[in-house]
Amino acid sequence: MQPSQMPLDFDYEVRLALFDHIHRLADAGGGHVTAAQLNSGLSLNGKRIPVWSQQRGIFRPAVLRDFGAALTIHSSFDSPYDDHAHPDRERLVYRYQGIDPSHRDNVALRRAMQLRRPLLYLIAVQPTVYFPVFPCYIVADRPDDLAVELMADAIGSDIVHAAEEEPLANIGLKAYATRAVKRRLHQGRFRYAVLRAYYRQCAMCRLKHTPLLDAAHILPDRDERSLPEVPNGLALCRIHHGAYDIGIIGVDPDYLIHVRPDVLAEHDGPMLRFGLQEMEGGIIQVPRRPELKPNRDYLAERFSRFMAA
Ligand SMILES: [Zn+2]
16 A cells, blocks of 8 residues: 555554654754754644653653554663664664563553554754654564664655555665664764863864864774774864865874875965964864873874875
8 A cells, every 4th residue: 555545543643743843853953853842842733742751761642542652762861872782783772661561651662563653763862962763663572671673764854654554564775774873873972972072172273163063083984993982083173074084184193283295385375274284283182081082093093094195
């Protein structure tokens, strides 16, 4: 059956309206939604429907009581981030509420699986900022581990499959979407942790405009030793991130900044002079806490590639 021909019961209507709403918020918010936005709820047919509970991970609004399936789940910033350890990169793991599988919240989770309802999964990338994953399906229940497994069904914008009746349909696409979700999640958490460690300023030029700051990897992201951890990162502004990545600027293991000789010899406008050439011989500003400082072995390895180029 085509999604457009599917009988649209009220439960579906709420879910699709929620996805549409979250899609618009995330679009305007650089892919993220805030707790304050979520607290405003959803307006549907002139009524306000709450969409989550900041205190409880598993949420089903009162208007969906008859259907009984959870609508939204979220993990807080402090909650254990199980997905790192989970060997299957194509699944997301979500912990039950408490340790009683028959707790009403856990029943609502299972009900969503039985009824094959798409959910919104909010994963914290900062204390009150969430990366929304939707539509998302519960594909397995693991009562012995007090957890369920989920798969994303699309990458953010495409909710065409939301009215699909079979959670395990299009498994290849779901695997692809779930891997993409995990990558974006790692990037979001990495950026937050690195920017916080570096006092939200560029390690080279001290620029403090957060929207212009990135978390650069020292060992490239594709390197299998490259973990989304602060010692493998540097907070850099867009220009210095780009210059570091393409080898115009290097940083040696003693934190000294080097500019490529041919770029040092160029003559051009103020961006070249103040933005690049005057970095030569400077020292990057690193976090004070030893466990957050950049890994010197990684810097050395990266720097040897800069010198060889
Ligand atoms: Zn900079």
